[in-house]
Amino acid sequence: MTAAPAPRVSRLLAQPEARLALIMVLVFAVMAALAPERFLTPQNATSMAFQFPEFAILALAITITMLTGGIDLSIVGIANCCAIVASLLLTRLAPGAEAGVGWLLLSYAAALAAGAAAGLFNGVLIAFGGLPPILATLGSGLIFTGLAVALTGGTAIMGFPASAAWLGNGSVLGLPVPLVVFGLLAAGLSLVLSRTGFGLKVQMFGANPLAARYAAVDIERLLLRVYVASGMLAAIAGLIIMSRANSAKADYGQSYTLLAVLIAVLGGVNPYGGYGRVVGVVLAVLTMQFLSSGLNMLQVSNFARELIWGALLILVMVINTRTWGFRRLRRRLPTAAPQGETR
Amino acid sequence: MTDRQPLVVMTGVTKTYAGITALDDVDFVVRAGEAVCLAGENGSGKSTLIKLLAGVEKPDRGVISLDGVPHAAMTPTAAAASGIAVIFQDFSLFPNLSVAENIAFGAELAEGARFVRGRHVRELAARTLERVGVPLDLSATVGMLPVAQKQLVAICRALASEARLIVMDEPTTALTEREVRALLAIIQRLKADGVAVIFVSHKLAEVLEVSERVVVLRNGRKVAEGPAAEFDARSLTRHMTGRDLAEVGAAPLDPSAPVLLTVERLSKAGAFADIGFTLRAGEVLGISGLLGSGRTALAKALFGLVVPETGRVTLDGREVPLGDPLRAAGAGIGYVPEDRLTEGLFLTQSILRNVGVGRIEAHGRGPFLDMAGLVEDARDWLARLRVRAPDPEAPVRSLSGGNQQRVVLARWLARAPRILILNGPSVGVDVGSKAEIHAIIADLAAHGLGVIVISDDLPELLATCHRILVMVEGRIVEDIPRMDATEEGLARRLAS
Amino acid sequence: MSSLLGRNETLVAGVILAFCMVGALADPGFLSIPTLMDLLRAGIVLGILAVGVLVVLVSGGIDVSTTSLAIVALYVTTLFVQNVTPEMGWPLAFLLAAVVGALLGAINGLLIAGLGLPTLIVTLGTLSVFRGFLLTFVGSRLISNLPGGLRDFSRAMMIRGTNADGSFYSLPWAFAFLVGVVVLTWFLLYRTMLGRQVFAIGGSMESARRIGIPVRRVQFLVFVYVGALGGLAGIIHASLARVANPQDLLLNQQLPVLAAVVLGGARLEGGTGTLTGTLLGVSLIVLVSNSLIALGIPNTFQSIVIGFLILLGTGLPAWQARRAQRRAA
Known part of the structure; x- marks a missing residue:
């Protein structure tokens, strides 16, 4: 740790998080320079703080599954499905706009339970069914979306009590509620990953699933918990989306899957598993939001934004794979390890 | 023999991986029609040498000449084109393709065939199988075959590619004595055809009789070379290890030591x-057998990784x-x-995490x-096992x-197990x-642990165990106390 | 026998049969030539796309960008023909679309084979890039007045007839393209060394490398081929629909296509998969999509059914592999 100054800088930059911090500052600077009168305003800061938490929370869900070498492509389906569960409870069982805070909390609890159940479904498929996470969650995502459509007939559900707006639009101590929620979840996930046995096991499993099995790690339970956590994070994101839109619909947030994967990869999470830090994901979220809001101000269309996100995802992968080169080979070629010599 | 054309000449070949020298200034010659034993312990550099021959890796220094033509950068294609075929220990077959296709794939590739010549492929496969003298279903899927037949497919593939030099990595570990005989007969015929063979192994006694020369590597250096007739099992061992194996056997077992583990009628089809x-308690039990004898499956079954159909395992009566x-x-x-x-x-992951993962709970x-x-x-455990790790936070x-092996040991010892299966x-x-x-094994036993050592390294078993069980085709055929065991006797029992 | 019973193909064929029986019971007119023609027609574009995705899965990858690519190819081609060569006949237009598709596929190929990036993430990225590029830089306007050549093609019928009850039925020549693609892909996969190399790479990439297969080149060509098929499927889709829509709903067919392929027994791990299985998978998906409505089940349940089919198609071999492993171990 007492290296000479020059190598220390290069070693620092070898870390994806450090590189990302640099990129974030650059993006901020560029956007600020391009449109200082609109970008550098308190209004813009506030609007950004309300915008990003919903997909940032989805990115946390992707992060935890990616750490195990898996992925959860059903998060948007889960988010919408859970929002619809909550909104149906509010509008059909509860007296809609007149419903009290008790009903609201109950609907949130129902949404969280639905998210956990959906995650459990994924977890069972992956841990006990042995399905590859990509296909398991693609399939289950369709099912969740289908359920959401079936429950609503494809229309938006509206008519919530005024208190429902707080989660997406309210403020506490001058901070937007969604931002606070994201902050708490990110801090919580970071703590879980770095300070609990579960978090350590997630990373070890991601690094080498077979060795985890041989080290008597309870893999099935681990995977169940990971996908349940992912489902519950998606449910929270769904509730924030619902609150901000003041409605719930089966096809909200269609582009969020890509965005969430992009953020996780941008944040330095290794899609092959075993490495990833929440700090990186938070930096990636901020970078994306600066970029997104800058593009907004430059009146870049939604389509162009889609193009930029896709291109960015690939570009980040190209840069990051250089550090992962070794791991990639190992993972792809499980039989490549020479049996005898280890040199 | 020296009048024959040198097929491959390696001069001053050096290769390092991440600062560790795997091969250090090695000269190596193979002539047409001769069989060479490349002997060395694991880690001596033999695998690296093969990889260089096959063009999978490139030497840092030194020259590899094929038919007198020096190649600065060998590629797998160049090696294959000049008739070098390596049969790796994992056989490198395609599990999803048929026997015929696996055998003919390399040959068809080398001929630059653009289209699948179904009949040609089957004929070529049938012909090569005939040379080996073993009938196999040409359309069987290779992934479904038992290990020994996979090896045959791999050998046939090399033959089908008109290999002039076949490198066999640990060729006999998976074979029964009869199969080894058949293999040696094939080798003799190949040699008569002018094909050269390199046996790479740490157990070479079986192939010495069909070999002309022996080359011994140790710690990346060539330490001995000479006509095969001048070597025997004992002198090979001495050259490979650099000393006469004078390890003392296990300390005598306390006759009153209680029974720790009982295994009864454990079966898996x-x-x-x-x-x-x-x-x-305090006993070191060896389990030996050839690859495919069931030794690894048994070990995994004791640890729960393989589910036996019948039987009971009791530890301390529970x-x-x-x-x-x-x-x-947990038990x-x-x-x-x-x-x-x-x-x-x-x-x-870091060294510390690799140890700690066993004790998270x-x-x-x-x-x-x-x-x-x-x-x-x-x-603490790293220190106790004297793991030389400058930075425990390093991967x-x-x-x-x-040291890596000691890290895995430390992980388990930290859990204070009653029984350790190695x-x-x-x-x-x-x-x-x-x-x-x-x-370390002796020390663990002295502290009352029950240790099971599974190995095909007979000297190792003799050096560590109180008792050795011999497995053949899934059954324990013999239970030999250490004092009655000899390396020759064990080897004979294993191959029966 | 047990191996035949355990295969996805057998399962899917059984489900198709059961489905047809239920269909016939619910609607006596179900088992008729017009229904068959409707199903065949609906399977053309899906089938061509599925054959492409099958090749990727056999090589050990996954491609979720094919429908996006198909839409770019159909729109760019239509725009070009309309503005530059309005008199161009459909064969050249089709070729053009296939070339555009192949070029886009080459982008996937370069990133995956050339740089070694994971296939899911690359194609997830290019899915957006293709679409975003099209709508930003090429155009977002719907072309409903197709060039003459494409219109001619859509009118060319292979089979035309009248049913006993006087209803018309027909099958467009486009169906011949599906047949052609299947035959060509069968030939490439089973009769050329390149095709065998695709299987070999999917079976064991390391073994392929050791035996001297140019792994990267083969992977690259796989994505180019899939791109060309995607372009072809796109232009056929446009001419049959008689509209070139840059925001075509064909985009949403990606998951059904993938479902068809995994139902047919192709595995994400690579090395396995058959054209028969894929065609059966496509048949089932088309049957499900078309019949749920006929059977009075609301459209909204389609995605649920397709989701279940994906899970079933992947779950069955995964479960069998587990059992086999447990047995052998």
């Missing part, structure tokens, strides 16, 4: 049958639930796997993990084979570390 034995590694570990059984790199280690503090405690515990892959404890470990690992 296709793997092992009717296994029964006991293990006493039954151990079968087929669940978690509960086996006090530890398992150090055979393939350290894929099964044992989390290569990219024990360091819980409420919902959180007592990181300091975990790290301290791990450091475990930066360690040498011997599958191939010194595979890929240098000679010095091997002796130290043997000392």
